[in-house]
Amino acid sequence: MKVYTKISDLRTDLFKEKAAGKTIGFVPTMGYLHEGHASLMDQARKENDVVVLSIFVNPLQFGPKEDFASYPRDFERDKQVAVNHGVDYIFHPAAEEMYPTKPSVIAVVKDRTDVLCGTSRPGHFDGVATVLTKLFNIVLPNRVYFGLKDAQQVAVVDGLVNDYNFPIEIVPVPTVREEDGLAKSSRNVNLLPEERKQAPAIYQALKIAERAIDTGEKDPDSLVKIVESHINENTDGIVDYIEIYSYPELKVIEQVNGKIIIAVAVRFSKVRLIDNLIIQL
Numbered sequence: 001m002k003v004y005t006k007i008s009d010l011r012t013d014l015f016k017e018k019a020a021g022k023t024i025g026f027v028p029t030m031g032y033l034h035e036g037h038a039s040l041m042d043q044a045r046k047e048n049d050v051v052v053l054s055i056f057v058n059p060l061q062f063g064p065k066e067d068f069a070s071y072p073r074d075f076e077r078d079k080q081v082a083v084n085h086g087v088d089y090i091f092h093p094a095a096e097e098m099y100p101t102k103p104s105v106i107a108v109v110k111d112r113t114d115v116l117c118g119t120s121r122p123g124h125f126d127g128v129a130t131v132l133t134k135l136f137n138i139v140l141p142n143r144v145y146f147g148l149k150d151a152q153q154v155a156v157v158d159g160l161v162n163d164y165n166f167p168i169e170i171v172p173v174p175t176v177r178e179e180d181g182l183a184k185s186s187r188n189v190n191l192l193p194e195e196r197k198q199a200p201a202i203y204q205a206l207k208i209a210e211r212a213i214d215t216g217e218k219d220p221d222s223l224v225k226i227v228e229s230h231i232n233e234n235t236d237g238i239v240d241y242i243e244i245y246s247y248p249e250l251k252v253i254e255q256v257n258g259k260i261i262i263a264v265a266v267r268f269s270k271v272r273l274i275d276n277l278i279i280q281l
């Protein structure tokens with residue numbers, strides 16, 4: 001496995017792989033790799049000749065009051081995880097390499113962002129779309145792997161790839177969970193011990209809503225209340241949103257029908273957790 005910090009060096013070697021007819025699977029991350037990332041790397045490994053992992057905590061997608069500075073980082077550990085999961089190339093640029101000057105062009109995401117995290121994180125998806133546009137142009141992957149834990153990100157990237165005509169297949173990978181149901185996230189380390197005990201209530205609440213749908217509840221507002229009361233009764237977290245939309249369009253629905261997403265964000269003292277269930281009816 002090789003580690004690159006310079007765009008030009010990575011490009012030179014990836015051009016050679018492409019010229020040799022190799023397919024490239026790309027896993028973009030912000031590091032502090034966990035089993036959710038591992039499942040992306042494993043799937044990329046199965047489906048491509050070459051696997052590229054990027055580790056870059058992208059300042060552009062963090063708001064001024066967000067956790068850019070405290071976002072967990074451990075490159076040496078990440079390198080070992082990447083080796084264990086068959087990554088061929090790690091791209092680990094400094095911010096100055098990715099943004100040597102203040103960007104003169106920013107991708108502005110126009111759809112699928114006026115809901116969920118888009119409303120509480122203004123500019124976040126513009127930062128994601130901008131860095132991914134750069135990374136896609138640097139890596140030129142055949143396939144790119146994203147976790148469905150951030151289902152809105154998957155929907156936004158789907159729009160980016162279609163609108164900008166990137167010849168890339170998006171591969172959405174199901175959320176990996178702890179044994180107690182908590183969705184794996186780099187941010188979980190920032191939960192206080194008591195909060196860590198409470199956090200599985202988020203997924204429990206989603207599953208309770210799913211069962212309610214199975215037994216005939218079709219009203220989005222009633223389902224939101226079911227999720228909300230379980231989280232409020234079982235955690236000290238503050239609900240940021242609980243929303244139900246069609247998926248991947250992320251449009252408001254009158255009745256639960258077709259493919260839908262129930263998505264939740266909950267603020268704990270030092271961290272905000274998101275989770276969702278995508279249900280096909």
Ligand code: PAF
Binds near residue numbers: 028030128132
């Ligand atoms: O999901 C993430 O870790 C980031 O949003 C991504 C896709 C790597 C872009 O910085």
